[in-house]
Amino acid sequence: MTNTDATNTDVQTAQPQPTSLYERIGAALTGAAIPADLLDLDARDPLARKREEFTLPGGVVYLDGNSLGALPRAVPERLQRVAAQEWGDALIRSWGAGAAEGRDWMNLPDRVAAKIAPLIGALPHEVAVTDTTGVNTFKVLAAALKLAPAGRRVILTDAENFPTDLYIAQGLLDLLGGGYELRRVNPDALGEHLTADVAALLLTEVDYRTGRRLDMAAVTAQARAAGVLTVWDLAHSAGAFPVDLRGAGADFAVGCGYKFLNGGPGAPSFLFVSERHLGAMNAAPVAISGWMGHADPFEMDRAFTPAPGARRFVPGTPMVLSLSALDSALDVFAGVDLHALRAKSLSLTDTFIRLMEPLCARFPLTLVTPQEHVRRGSQVSYRHPQAREVMADLIGGGVIGDYRTPDILRFGFTPLYHSHADVARAVAGVQAALEARA
Ligand SMILES: Cc1ncc(COP(=O)(O)O)c(C=O)c1O
Ligand SMILES: Nc1c(O)cccc1C(=O)C[C@H](N)C(=O)O
Structure with missing residues (x-):
């Protein structure tokens, strides 16, 4: 990889920061006060139970499902079965034994x-x-x-x-x-x-x-x-x-x-x-x-x-x-109403944009994602002159987004496993990272 093209792996190899910075970001994230209106949105979220179908690490807000989606809980067991039974036991017979036998x-x-x-x-x-x-x-x-x-x-x-x-x-x-x-x-x-x-x-x-x-x-x-x-x-x-x-x-x-x-x-x-x-x-x-x-x-x-x-x-x-x-x-x-999925995605990204507004006023952050719903996907991005370093700090502290060249901080929202509380935690982490750098 060169300097002009970075994935999270490169970002993590950027100049390491003192552990105390990561701890400060991590503490801001885990200790964030969640506003009542967001708790209310989460309480009424028809997709809230879907999060239980994923394995997500603790102490982290994972905003990178637009690069690599999180692990659905059922997958490791399925892979184990495919390896041990379908491959190990049944061998070549698994090519055509039929769906009824799961092979x-x-x-x-x-x-x-x-x-x-x-x-x-x-x-x-x-x-x-x-x-x-x-x-x-x-x-x-x-x-x-x-x-x-x-x-x-x-x-x-x-x-x-x-x-x-x-x-x-x-x-x-x-x-x-x-x-x-x-x-x-x-x-x-x-x-x-x-x-x-x-x-x-x-x-x-x-x-x-x-x-x-x-x-x-x-x-x-x-x-x-x-x-x-x-x-x-x-x-x-x-x-x-x-x-x-x-x-x-x-x-x-x-x-x-x-x-x-x-x-x-x-x-x-x-x-x-x-x-x-x-x-x-x-x-x-x-x-x-x-x-x-x-x-x-x-x-x-x-x-x-x-x-x-x-x-x-x-x-x-x-x-x-x-x-x-x-x-x-x-x-x-299965059973997910895709229109509810879209509504939640927009609610998450709207919330993120709104909570980030005070930070845009204090720091050199420029929103580059369209505000109009019809023109927005399921991510929010900002320009920042030190985007690469800021994202490295965020990842170290547990807010996992992406840096994209030349100066983009990218945060992806996956309505199947994110809550509005996650949004507030992520913004608290961003605030701690930006204050530390200012
Ligand atoms: C818009 C877009 N197209 C294509 C790709 C590349 O996909 P692949 O690596 O599967 O070829 C990506 C991400 O890697 C992408 O974001
Ligand atoms: N496919 C990827 C990979 O193998 C490694 C790191 C990142 C990716 C990505 O998917 C990047 C992604 N397409 C993007 O939008 O930036």
């Missing part, structure tokens, strides 16, 4: 896809679960370029998109060679850029730095009217609030399994392809078409016939261990 590894990607589908407004056969988000971005962009009319050779994207989206799109276009172009623009001025040479529009719905949310329905409608296919990166959307890909008329999407879906480090990613494209795509195999995406893998046919739905995008052997963790993690969404 259907071959169908695991489809079962997980069916659990993700309702969270993103998709049908189960429109979703595939496999690979990383970047690799899935490559596959759906390649599919979009194949579907687009020959004269359209431009991928339009947000100039400030998450780096992997930019790198992957550029890599694909370099491979295709002549005439293809990645055009990086400001997503707030899309209209003028949706020209007749554009094949696909690649956008991340919620910006990883600012938390700005785009209007997916309006942007997709605008793109469709211009004959442009849409590819949505839902990394910071899926599991944070209801997403309605079919309602919006989206063409393709991708997203992470390890953020708000809580599937664990390196969890497989998901992709979405609208069923209206599946027929046309039968003639043109996906760019990475492997045997597990074949309609009948064990026929061992020499020619590729795609599986009927999005399963054709699963190129190889299902990643059973990580899929099992994600499968188990997704059970926490």
